[in-house]
Amino acid sequence: MSEINVKDKEISVPGETLATGMDILPGIGTYRNGEKIVANRLGLAMIEGRTIKLIPLSGRYIPKTGDTIICKVIDVGFNGWRLDTNSAYSAMLSMKDATSEFIARGANLTQYYDLGDYIVCKIVNVTSQKLIDVTMKGPGLRKLKGGRVIDVNTNKVPRIIGKQGSMVMMIKEAAKCNISVGQNGLIWIYGEPMDELLAIQTIRKIEKESHMSGLTEKIKEYLEENRRKN
Amino acid sequence: MTYKQRIDGRGFDEARPIEAKVGVIKRADGSAMFKIGNTWAYAAVYGPRNLHPKFLQDPQKGILRCNYNMMPFSSSGERVRPGGSRRSKEISMVTEKALLPVLDLEEYPNSVVDVFIELPQTEAGSRCAGICAASMALADAGLNMKDLVCAVSVGRVADKLLVDLDYSEESYPNAPVADIPIAMMPNSGKITLLQMDGEVKKEELMKLLEMGKKVLTDIYEIQKNALKEKYHEVEE
Numbered sequence: 001m002s003e004i005n006v007k008d009k010e011i012s013v014p015g016e017t018l019a020t021g022m023d024i025l026p027g028i029g030t031y032r033n034g035e036k037i038v039a040n041r042l043g044l045a046m047i048e049g050r051t052i053k054l055i056p057l058s059g060r061y062i063p064k065t066g067d068t069i070i071c072k073v074i075d076v077g078f079n080g081w082r083l084d085t086n087s088a089y090s091a092m093l094s095m096k097d098a099t100s101e102f103i104a105r106g107a108n109l110t111q112y113y114d115l116g117d118y119i120v121c122k123i124v125n126v127t128s129q130k131l132i133d134v135t136m137k138g139p140g141l142r143k144l145k146g147g148r149v150i151d152v153n154t155n156k157v158p159r160i161i162g163k164q165g166s167m168v169m170m171i172k173e174a175a176k177c178n179i180s181v182g183q184n185g186l187i188w189i190y191g192e193p194m195d196e197l198l199a200i201q202t203i204r205k206i207e208k209e210s211h212m213s214g215l216t217e218k219i220k221e222y223l224e225e226n227r228r229k230n
Numbered sequence: 231m232t233y234k235q236r237i238d239g240r241g242f243d244e245a246r247p248i249e250a251k252v253g254v255i256k257r258a259d260g261s262a263m264f265k266i267g268n269t270w271a272y273a274a275v276y277g278p279r280n281l282h283p284k285f286l287q288d289p290q291k292g293i294l295r296c297n298y299n300m301m302p303f304s305s306s307g308e309r310v311r312p313g314g315s316r317r318s319k320e321i322s323m324v325t326e327k328a329l330l331p332v333l334d335l336e337e338y339p340n341s342v343v344d345v346f347i348e349l350p351q352t353e354a355g356s357r358c359a360g361i362c363a364a365s366m367a368l369a370d371a372g373l374n375m376k377d378l379v380c381a382v383s384v385g386r387v388a389d390k391l392l393v394d395l396d397y398s399e400e401s402y403p404n405a406p407v408a409d410i411p412i413a414m415m416p417n418s419g420k421i422t423l424l425q426m427d428g429e430v431k432k433e434e435l436m437k438l439l440e441m442g443k444k445v446l447t448d449i450y451e452i453q454k455n456a457l458k459e460k461y462h463e464v465e466e
Contacts, residue, residue: 013457014332014369015377015417031376038417040334040376042369042457057461059372060259060278062337088278088292088341129289129339155372 008047011057012039018052027053044211061087061154061184063126068141070149070182071134073117076109083121083134086151086184091132093121098136118144118188120180144180147190150200152207154185159210160203167206167216174223175199198226233388233405237398245382245394245445250362250456252370260371262456264363266382267396268353273363274346275371278335281342292338296326296345298360304351306397321357328361328381328413328423334374343373354397354409355383361413361423366453370460379422380449381413384438386430391438393445410435412442416450419443 002021006012018030019037026037030052039045043054063069063085071083071091080094095103098112113119120141121134135141152160161168161181172179177191177199189199206219236242246267255261258274265271281287298321300310325347335343345367347360358381365379385395388405400409408428414421421439430438 011458011461013378013454014375015415016454017417038376041374042372042461044461056372058260058370088280088338090280130341 004047004052006045006047006052008045010045011042012045012054013042014039018045023050025051027051029054029056056155058153058155061085063087063089063091063123063130063132063184065123065126067123067183068120069123069134069184070118070120070144070180070186070188071184072149073113073115073119076113076115081109081113083119085132086182086186089130089132091121091123091134093119093134093136097124097134100137113143118149118186120144120182120188140180144188144190147178147188148196149186149188150203152185152187152203154183156207156210157181157183157185159215160187160206162216167219170216170220170223171199171202174227175202198223201226233390233402236392238396242390242392243441243444245448246396248449248452250366250452252366252456252460258367258371260367260369260373262363262366262370264359264366264453266355266359266362266394268351269355269359270349270351271356271359271363272348272350273360273367274348275343275364275367275373276346277343277371278338278341278373279344281340286342287340289339290336292335292341292343294326294330294333294335294343294345296322296329296347296364298322298325298347298349298357300349300352300356304349306353321360324423324425325357325361325364329364329368329379331420331422332365332375332377332379332415333368334376337374343368343371354395354400355411358382358411358413362449362453366457369457377415377417378450378453379413380416380446380453381411381423382442382445382449383409383411384442385409385428386434386438391434391441393441410438410442412439412446414443414446416446 002023004019006018016039017036020035026032029041031040043056074084075082083091085091124135125133175195175198177195180188189196249265251263254263255274260275263272298318302312345364361381384393386408387402408430410426413423
């Protein structure tokens with residue numbers, strides 16, 4: 001008969017048998033080997049009814065259509081910009097996706113986005129060969145001026161954002177910083193130097209303790225304790 | 231002279247004391263340490279990342295690139311000349327081939343996963359320690375893997391069959407010696423590396439593989455626990 005070998009939210013390593021039996025289904029991060037369902041990567045096992053899936057805990061960013069990411073301009077070409085996406089692949093921002101302004105033929109594109117600039121953009125397409133197209137047309141998509149960019153574990157981004165952005169909102173208010181979180185694990189922080197520091201420390205704390213229950217409460221306390229009194 | 235007892239007093243089918251830890255190098259995407267006796271291996275995994283030179287890129291899948299390196303004063307003999315050698319190149323290649331069967335890099339076309347294995351000190355069995363460390367580091371890097379890989383060396387000194395030879399046994403002067411490193415996928419029992427230095431009979435080889443498999447199951451448990459331990463900290 002079917003039998004599940006792991007507890008809910010237990011850490012599983014590649015090759016570990018999670019369950020046996022044909023009436024249990026393999027979810028993301030697992031595969032079927034005969035009767036067995038085996039872990040395909042390191043992750044947190046989640047049992048959802050009859051399926052078992054693995055939530056990844058580590059790993060680089062894999063570009064996905066629809067993600068809002070923070071990128072660095074690494075090259076400027078004739079008709080667009082090449083961007084570093086903090087993954088194995090670079091993205092292309094074409095001229096027509098960059099701005100609704102008229103750009104004359106042969107114009108110097110660096111006056112819009114120069115080398116080394118950070119921008120918030122959205123992935124519109126990812127091909128099978130991982131060619132990435134991004135756009136700047138959409139709410140909140142812009143060039144980032146000033147501030148600093150830090151990188152975090154991509155898999156922790158949902159916890160940093162929180163439910164409907166609750167966590168990041170809390171940090172923004174307490175640390176009096178402007179914060180933009182990219183799905184690719186890059187976070188832009190802008191504020192007074194001491195405030196930026198608090199925001200960074202808080203984000204690092206979330207990254208470290210992201211698996212604890214009652215994280216929001218804990219972070220709230222931490223921010224209360226450490227916020228600048230004025 | 232006959233070989234009656236192992237020099238460090240272990241049983242013939244016993245490995246040296248093993249220690250493993252995951253996440254030892256913070257800047258790497260995945261990292262691990264594996265110590266077996268006085269052989270220490272550190273592995274760091276970077277990637278999947280952009281691959282250059284471009285002609286190495288494979289549009290069908292990502293490639294794995296291993297680099298095995300013994301540090302200059304790591305061995306008991308002469309100083310190892312820093313940089314690559316014929317030997318390190320060979321070991322890098324066999325490590326790559328031992329790890330590839332478990333890895334699934336189809337999701338990362340045109341990219342590379344770099345594995346750097348550093349050995350601060352060695353006393354035989356370094357390629358096996360390197361493979362053990364690398365497989366844990368790859369899992370830590372969150373790559374798709376069917377299984378882990380564990381490795382150990384087995385062999386023969388005089389007429390005795392042994393597991394996990396140390397340097398004094400590997401270079402035993404008064405009798406014929408055979409040294410056979412093996413790597414295995416523990417869950418399927420498939421072998422991904424089998425090399426041989428010296429001579430053994432077919433029956434002896436079969437016996438050695440059985441002995442090796444037993445130790446490899448123990449190594450697998452150690453690897454598994456090390457991986458779980460790293461993430462356990464954050465779970466509590």
